[in-house]
Amino acid sequence: MKFRYILFDADNTLFDFNAAEREAFMRTAEEFGVPPTDANLALYSGINDALWKQIERGEVTSADMQRLRFTRLLEALGVPGDGLQMNAAYVRNLSDCGMTLPGAREAVERAKKSHTVAVITNGIPQVQRSRYGKSGLDAVFGENIFISGELGASKPSAEYFDEVCRRLGIEDRREALVVGDSLTSDILGGVRAGIPTCWVSFGRPLPDDPPAVPDYIIDDVRELDATLS
Ligand SMILES: [Mg+2]
Known part of the structure; x- marks a missing residue:
């Protein structure tokens, strides 16, 4: 794997x-x-x-x-x-607004069968916690929900990713994968932290001068299985 x-x-x-x-x-x-x-x-x-x-x-x-x-x-x-x-x-x-993208929950549940899954998010804790509850994703991720407002650091900072790795017990960062839609927070943060990255592009082309270059590109999370296998 x-x-x-x-x-x-x-x-x-x-x-x-x-x-x-x-x-x-x-x-x-x-x-x-x-x-x-x-x-x-x-x-x-x-x-x-x-x-x-x-x-x-x-x-x-x-x-x-x-x-x-x-x-x-x-x-x-x-x-x-x-x-x-x-x-x-x-x-x-x-x-109150916990709408998930089509197939997102199922994609996380498939990944969870053979991986440790976590949420890495920049957000206001009160808002994010409530939305995860309404969507049912809180049950899927359990304790592995890392909200910038609770960690005291935000993506793409090294402090944020260091703390996530510490809490998950990640020793070899090449065994982790960051999956996200933002080149400036998810992909740049992952690259700086030495964690492989997968950009969710929704069909957007990579810009000519990207802030960071992802290792993988998928249109949406439903396509993640191919990257993981
Ligand atoms: Mg995002």
């Missing part, structure tokens, strides 16, 4: 984060008098993505991100309101 440990990213690898974000944003927008439109979702999503990229680079903290994302949205739209309160409502709404 090539690998003993499979480390799955959560959002947009196992979970349909785009659907969850849409649902949670639209609900929250209505509560706070922001028109729940596709344009406003795109504006929010751009602000949020930029802040998460800053977290990946170690430039802002999770607390900064939660303080800033809706404050910036309300400012951009000229809508009065408290961004911190809006963030709290969004976090509550997002916690």
